[in-house]
Amino acid sequence: MPQMPAADTPLVLYALGLKRTLSNRKSLAGRLGLFEQPVDLVYTDLLAAVVSPVSDTNRLKEASVETLLLYKDVVESAFVSGTVLPMQFGTCVPSAAALMNALQDQGKRYREQLHALEGCAEMGLRMRLVPADTAPDDAEAPDGRAPAERPGTSYLLRRQRERSGLSASTHRIVGDVRSALDAFTVATSIPKRVAGKAHSVVSIAFLIQRAHAQSFRQEALRLSVPGLNGLDVVGPWPPYSFV
The missing domain is CATH 3.30.70 (Alpha-Beta Plaits)
Incomplete structure (x- = not known):
């Protein structure tokens, strides 16, 4: 997988899953996401988020059919080997640090959702x-x-x-x-x-x-x-x- 996104780079959020399953997800290796940016993972102790950097979040407000299909394709690639929570198209976070804080704060709720949808x-x-x-x-x-x-x-x-x-x-x-x-x-x-x-x-x-x-x-x-x-x-x- 690519390196961790730069600390101050806004990120498109595609899906959430458990770290133990997403961290070994070969289907995401080398993938390009929206606007030809590399797909990456942001981790906490138990969760992982599928993301890609985006320089201008306003570009998501006028999405084409091709952009929507590419977003869906990344989510479904993450789904190949395990359970994920798909995020609504256009979901962004200001930085990897902000995302990690959100995952820590809401981690229990996300893990409960993943457990309910397991399999x-x-x-x-x-x-x-x-x-x-x-x-x-x-x-x-x-x-x-x-x-x-x-x-x-x-x-x-x-x-x-x-x-x-x-x-x-x-x-x-x-x-x-x-x-x-x-x-x-x-x-x-x-x-x-x-x-x-x-x-x-x-x-x-x-x-x-x-x-x-x-x-x-x-x-x-x-x-x-x-x-x-x-x-x-x-x-x-x-x-x-x-x-």
Whole structure:
């Protein structure tokens, strides 16, 4: 790996991990990060941060698609052999010393997050749904009753719809998909509607055990859910949606 960044150099922060795993991460050796700067590690006793120097932090405010993809590529290289906490794009610190102080101050919280995510990866689904007029909102629940008839369900469904901006029929489809993949699932994100040309498209992230990624993919591609008109499976990725 390159030498420790100069003491007064601002740094782009890509990800955090445990020192015992990141310090031996060959996938980072010789890598260039944003603006063709070398990727490096900053250590404390137990944690390590994946960084690269940046001379002008304002350059991050007008990032191109290529810059975002390069940022993601560095994070995923760090993820090759172990658990990391991806940082939001554009996260910077004024110096290596400031970063080390932050890691010391917040080290317990970061280690707890890493422990909770140990062995996990994110898988994403992009679900193509049938048009809303062919999937009515008043369909019955699997137990034979409309969702609103079950105690507490109406309120919870309404709050979920308010948070995601999705219709009741879409939430039923998402719920069926979640239930079908429950055996693999540690956690799921709030579903989001994304642009789609011929169909309504909804994306959702699943946190799973990394060892189950292939089984999850196979099971997801076999799904047969009323209202679902196909899906794409992506991942495994670092747990972007769960940090």
